[in-house]
Amino acid sequence: GAGVSQTPSNKVTEKGKYVELRCDPISGHTALYWYRQSLGQGPEFLIYFQGTGAADDSGLPNDRFFAVRPEGSVSTLKIQRTERGDSAVYLCASSQTSGGASSTDTQYFGPGTRLTVL
């Protein structure tokens, strides 16, 4: 079946603007994750959804960042008043269940959205 898809592939915006990044998880996957990957670094966790609710949003850097998953499938990451430091690749991943420490549930990643804030 289809993998995780993300749109747009690239987004260029100006400082202070609002952006939305979309993630379509693998069909049937209940868990969805957002990560941010700055140039030359590993991905950093932002937020994780189990179904429609945010189970862990401890990685969101500040209140300019918000994410939703209203129907438990597609998710949108929203960034208000963008800053140059927000420039990064935003990765989305999904997994079949949320598992916990006893699960081997694998997270499958999308190709990411490269956000550039000028």
Add this chain to the structure above:
Amino acid sequence: AQTVTQSQPEMSVQEAETVTLSCTYDTSENNYYLFWYKQPPSRQMILVIRQEAYKQQNATENRFSVNFQKAAKSFSLKISDSQLGDTAMYFCAFRSYGNKLVFGAGTILRVKS
């Protein structure tokens, strides 16, 4: 908090030879999972191999194998018979309860012909 350290920013290997990528991690948890992901220039993160901490046997997937040393908190990746298509950034990652992955900074692997 858990941390993952990859001490080799870049590695090179000749085609058909073997290379080992290093990873160490820090945690107070007893049950957890470790992963190696590959990220080619296309940006797509691809799972290479995973290891459950409670299993003593090292995981193997075709040309890829790990050396998991739980007491030393070490999790290295060995790639045998390296191929040009193995050229990519490799990330070591840790996951315990809570599901979020904690990644290292990555190692760029270049396979030369």
